[in-house]
Amino acid sequence: MDVDAAVFDVFGTMTDWRSSVADELADVGSRAGLNADWPTVTDAWRRRYRPVLERVLGGELPWRPLDDLHRLMLDDVLAEHGLDDLGEAGRDTLVQAWHRLRPWPDAAAGLELLHNTRVITATLSNGGIGLLARLTKQAGLRFDCILSAELAKSYKPDPHVYLTAAELLEVEPRRLLMVACHPDDLEAAAQAGLRTAYIPRPLEWGPDAGRVDPPAEVDLVADDVIGLARALGAMG
Amino acid sequence: MDVDAAVFDVFGTMTDWRSSVADELADVGSRAGLNADWPTVTDAWRRRYRPVLERVLGGELPWRPLDDLHRLMLDDVLAEHGLDDLGEAGRDTLVQAWHRLRPWPDAAAGLELLHNTRVITATLSNGGIGLLARLTKQAGLRFDCILSAELAKSYKPDPHVYLTAAELLEVEPRRLLMVACHPDDLEAAAQAGLRTAYIPRPLEWGPDAGRVDPPAEVDLVADDVIGLARALGAMG
Numbered sequence: 001m002d003v004d005a006a007v008f009d010v011f012g013t014m015t016d017w018r019s020s021v022a023d024e025l026a027d028v029g030s031r032a033g034l035n036a037d038w039p040t041v042t043d044a045w046r047r048r049y050r051p052v053l054e055r056v057l058g059g060e061l062p063w064r065p066l067d068d069l070h071r072l073m074l075d076d077v078l079a080e081h082g083l084d085d086l087g088e089a090g091r092d093t094l095v096q097a098w099h100r101l102r103p104w105p106d107a108a109a110g111l112e113l114l115h116n117t118r119v120i121t122a123t124l125s126n127g128g129i130g131l132l133a134r135l136t137k138q139a140g141l142r143f144d145c146i147l148s149a150e151l152a153k154s155y156k157p158d159p160h161v162y163l164t165a166a167e168l169l170e171v172e173p174r175r176l177l178m179v180a181c182h183p184d185d186l187e188a189a190a191q192a193g194l195r196t197a198y199i200p201r202p203l204e205w206g207p208d209a210g211r212v213d214p215p216a217e218v219d220l221v222a223d224d225v226i227g228l229a230r231a232l233g234a235m236g
Numbered sequence: 237m238d239v240d241a242a243v244f245d246v247f248g249t250m251t252d253w254r255s256s257v258a259d260e261l262a263d264v265g266s267r268a269g270l271n272a273d274w275p276t277v278t279d280a281w282r283r284r285y286r287p288v289l290e291r292v293l294g295g296e297l298p299w300r301p302l303d304d305l306h307r308l309m310l311d312d313v314l315a316e317h318g319l320d321d322l323g324e325a326g327r328d329t330l331v332q333a334w335h336r337l338r339p340w341p342d343a344a345a346g347l348e349l350l351h352n353t354r355v356i357t358a359t360l361s362n363g364g365i366g367l368l369a370r371l372t373k374q375a376g377l378r379f380d381c382i383l384s385a386e387l388a389k390s391y392k393p394d395p396h397v398y399l400t401a402a403e404l405l406e407v408e409p410r411r412l413l414m415v416a417c418h419p420d421d422l423e424a425a426a427q428a429g430l431r432t433a434y435i436p437r438p439l440e441w442g443p444d445a446g447r448v449d450p451p452a453e454v455d456l457v458a459d460d461v462i463g464l465a466r467a468l469g470a471m472g
Binding site: 067115129130131132133134136137144145146168169171 | 351380381404407
């Protein structure tokens with residue numbers, strides 16, 4: 001496939017948010033003397049994500065950085081699970097947990113392969129620039145550029161986010177590849193005129209989650225980031 | 237010095253724009269059958285830079301990407317030097333020459349040292365995001381993040397550019413270090429509340445250029461990027 005740049009979803013596609021956040025919840029919770037099924041709390045936190053983004057995109061809530069939305073959702077989830085005793089400092093730590101997500105095992109090696117091709121790589125996440133710069137540095141994920149929905153003052157799947165990425169990278173949308181494990185992200189990117197690559201992440205919601213149906217139409221399917229790099233011409 | 241992030245000027249501080257652009261001018265010019273003192277043409281091109289930026293910042297010209305300003309300045313400089321015969325394709329190549337600048341010998345090694353510290357590194361250039369992503373990839377300059385005056389729809393030394401960088405990186409201005417070889421860049425950064433580091437680049441305008449006076453007040457002076465990395469706590 002002949003593209004000039006590839007932009008990557010981060011939460012789920014490049015990083016294992018569920019086990020990373022569940023570990024930090026367990027740690028902060030136990031230090032506060034609290035007990036819970038932490039992976040379930042993590043899933044509940046993440047499930048509030050899409051409805052909140054939809055309220056922002058629908059104009060019901062003003063745009064604000066993802067950290068702030070994470071904090072609002074966390075407060076609701078803790079209340080819902082009888083965990084109100086978790087204090088202010090612990091909540092701050094947990095919002096920051098999204099800046100420290102662990103990468104999937106293939107992600108760093110795949111990006112290194114891509115770094116040695118002519119294809120420019122960038123993040124394209126709903127996380128902010130600061131979050132993404134910290135996360136990618138700590139996780140050893142070598143992108144050529146950090147882009148965020150923040151730069152469009154919006155969130156994916158708003159088409160303006162994908163088109164802002166193309167404009168900033170100075171590439172035509174049809175020469176820009178969106179890489180994600182989420183069909184809705186890829187469908188929105190395709191509608192904005194981008195090419196699309198699907199990487200399945202069957203463990204995103206844990207080992208007991210049901211099968212995720214692949215998107216109906218994509219330009220490329222790869223097993224992981226290493227496979228994607230090879231499909232884009234990387235050697236090795 | 238205790239900072240959370242460091243942002244770097246690129247044209248001059250990290251790259252040798254003069255010899256890089258002069259080589260491409262000589263190449264494109266000789267293929268067009270033209271003769272000139274190419275380093276002198278390069279200097280004339282670059283000398284038009286500040287006055288044009290000042291017209292944009294003064295509201296006389298609308299903001300536009302640096303590539304477009306480079307093209308306007310190039311057309312004027314070629315006319316001034318009797319080089320009107322240089323064609324459209326050659327002019328496009330020369331605007332793109334600023335996407336391919338060679339780094340100074342210490343720049344890549346210094347950034348690698350900084351990559352292994354907790355300090356987040358980013359570009360902060362008047363070049364656009366696309367230009368900077370290509371330039372840093374090709375030059376092997378490993379930044380954790382690519383930031384540009386473009387994100388503030390302005391140009392340095394507008395204080396809004398420095399404050400936008402701090403906001404996007406989620407750091408307080410006084411915990412953000414501006415690194416440059418140009419005193420005016422550092423003075424504007426300091427006025428915006430940033431910390432400042434000066435790296436002299438005596439060869440920026442070629443071996444015969446006069447001495448550049450260091451800025452009056454900076455927080456740090458380093459011989460090069462390797463020295464800067466050590467001053468910020470990098471080992472090696």
